[in-house]
Amino acid sequence: MLRTSDLPGAALQESVPKESRPTLQARTFNCMGTVISLTLPSASGEDELVAATAVVERLFAGLDETFSLYRPESEASRLARAEIKLPDTSEDMRRLYADAVGWRLATEGAFNPERPDGVLDLSGIVKGHAIQEAGTSLLALGLRGFCLNAGGDVLVSGSPGSSSVVPAGVAPGSREPWRAGIVDPEDRRTLIAGYRLGGQAGAKLALATSGSAERGDHIWTAGAGSLLRTGSAASVFRQVSVAAADIVTADVLATAIVAGGLPMLDRATDGWDIEVLAVRAGGELLATPGFRR
């Protein structure tokens, strides 16, 4: 489906000796306008990966059907056109709406599920919710190690070495973390920083990134009387990455910090157990100690 030789990472890939890293297997599918990748340690077996991908794909597709504003027949679109009222919607819709409103309160309005035109837009929380649900399903399937990446938002479990078969160079019951890279918003072919997810107990499992460079259409900057689309000069952050214990918190706070600027960044680091790497409009970095070398 993809021509490996055309890809920028391909050359690098070959320069690294295979033995030094656990072997992995990955599957991808399209949904919610992006590509979702599920990566498992090779030891899990290909059948398991195919089955797991199918579960995740079905879950994503189901949620997309309900929440996509790009599908005229979705519940979200009918709600936006006021054909139905919120109390008459599905339980999923109402629950997610309640979650979103809760986050609006917690972030003092920096995260807002309503567009300036008044239309309810839950897309800021739907993807995180979908990843969370998918992660729960994967755990229910008995997978000990996985990495789920939905368009740049990452949820992991266990370690890339989690398996009964011990790959070369990795101890059994590996506590090795998943190594995530964060792209440079200036040059998306290079990485600006790395972060270790999972592996040990207490490590953060989720890393979400929001930006004003691409698809900023679900983020508005908060501020009295100036609800502006991000991507405009109003946003002080080009890109914000948040690592947290769960993907919804990481996703919502990353979105909120892009919208709420420095004050929201400080509120978020004060109020939640998270690590943040923020790239300012000028390219300078702000980071909590967890991102420090």
Place this chain on the structure above:
Amino acid sequence: MNTELLPALAASPRAADARGTIKARHRRRLFHADLLVTVAWASVAAAVALWLADGGATGFSTLAGSFTALGIVAGLAGIDLVLLMLLLAARIPLIDQTVGHDRALEFHRKLGKPSLYLLLTHGILIAIGYGMAEGLDPVSEAVSLWVLVPDMWLAYISMALFIAVVVTSLVAVRRRFPYEFWYAVHLLTYAAVATSLPHQFSVGALFAEGTWQRWYWLAVCIATGAALLHYRVLEPVIATFRHQLTVSRVVTVAPGVVSIEMHGLNLNELAGTGGRFFIWRFLARGLWWHPHPFSLSAEPLQFDASGRGLLRITVRNLGRGSAQLAGLKPGTKVALEGPYGIFSTAARSRDKVVMIGAGIGITPLRALLESTPFTPGQATVILRGRSEQELYLGDEILDLARHRGATLFHLTGARSARHADNWLPAHAADAGHRLTDYVPGIADADVYVCGPAAWALNVLMDARAAGVKEDQLHYERFDW
């Protein structure tokens, strides 16, 4: 001629080594006085320094911040003054023995108005400062502080109580009400301080948890409360139980004047307090709640080494409370606090001593004459009354003067009509006599004055004119 001159007779052995002690004690007392003044001022400075150390001065960068900053300083200084007032009224021995009870209360009264003004300023400036920062007028801000900020409603109550306490203590207002009313309102001071405390610690960051400022302020508040509790409650209760005083008889000394004799235990501990006063409560119906400040009119008489013995006070019918004392029944239990005040040997600074008393004010002088050290010939006693009958305990004083070698004058007769501000009887005043005519060396003597306020002030004026310095003048008010 009703002026009687007694030459110094016998030599008293106990005065021989007194000279050095009096000088040393005087120096120590002056040192303590300076120390107390320094500590008092330093405490105010410390209150402001607490705020400076917190970076308070940065508040002046904005107008709203300036109002708030000044408000905080006013509040800190105001509460510090209130705590000083409480300490001055706490009858702490160090303060009492250094400046005396009367002067401590005088300072206490002087601080009343400044502290209230500071606290009012605090409230107003904070309302303005906070209001400006939030875009509210001061009144709306005050209301929102009351409604929204925890503990602030208590602070408002505290402010109202402080106003009530200070207003009822103003001389003009105080005269219109009975002593008991003033006393009851004055007790509200404790409620005022208590209700002001919560907001000091919970509102604003200065005394936030984990700051050393919080510990300092807590320590100061707790120390003040402990001093009050100890010296005004515990000590009196302990003294009452220790001495077990009971009225044994009431003797009429002169028309309207009675001596009350009490027997009790451990009275040897009360020896040498001549001139100092105790607060007496006679535990009889209708009398027990009324505190009476009286000096002993004689050194305690001891029956045995264990301290069993007799005490005596001499009282003139001055007010409603003292009138009832003539009717005291033997067997009445007595509670006592004290001794207080510095109308005693503790105040001595010179070898020579002059004691001038009028009316019932003569009685504390009798006890002082009995106990204070002096070399024969170095002491002079001047007693003033309208008639010989008003020179209460005159006979006993005559005996003491003879025995100890003091010069004694009896000055009797009506006041001079021509010299209204003269303390001498008419014949002496009209003849142009002054204090120096009776005591030529008075400029180098300690002068103890006890009697009605107006008369005493005239004596003090005469003494100052004779070159007696302030720290040699010891004056006890006797018209409570």
Place this chain on the structure above:
Amino acid sequence: MRIRAAVSAALASAGILLAGWQSGTFVEDTGSAAASTSAGTAGAGSSGSSTAGSAGAGAAAKAGGTYAGSVVKTRFGAVQVQITVKAGSITDVEALQLTDDDRKSIQISNRAAPLLRAEVLAAQSADVQTIGGATVTSDAYLNSLQAAIDAANL
């Protein structure tokens, strides 16, 4: 003797006020140091904030290099400010030492602070197993690093 009281009261009060003032400006200094840290943040690290420079940094600063200020006690814990100077202007201001003495300081030290790119946890695209980034569209995915990694693991 009253003179002695007045003098000692004045001296003691002045001393106490001065001590308070001194430790107060200490707090202010650290406050402005923190402010200049965030100023360095805002100014792309190129705004020369003179307050942050320690005395020793003065003349030598022109040459360039990294200079550490003295450790300052704040009520949030000890803080040391380091500046990086290039060609006479400060290019980076950094709080070096943030202790976790109490609740407040944890909050403060977990705050996002300005950082040079060389100071973050580095990552090589060859050495990571997944890529985080602002949402990539399906089209952009084709050219993304994540796609390369996924392809390698197919």
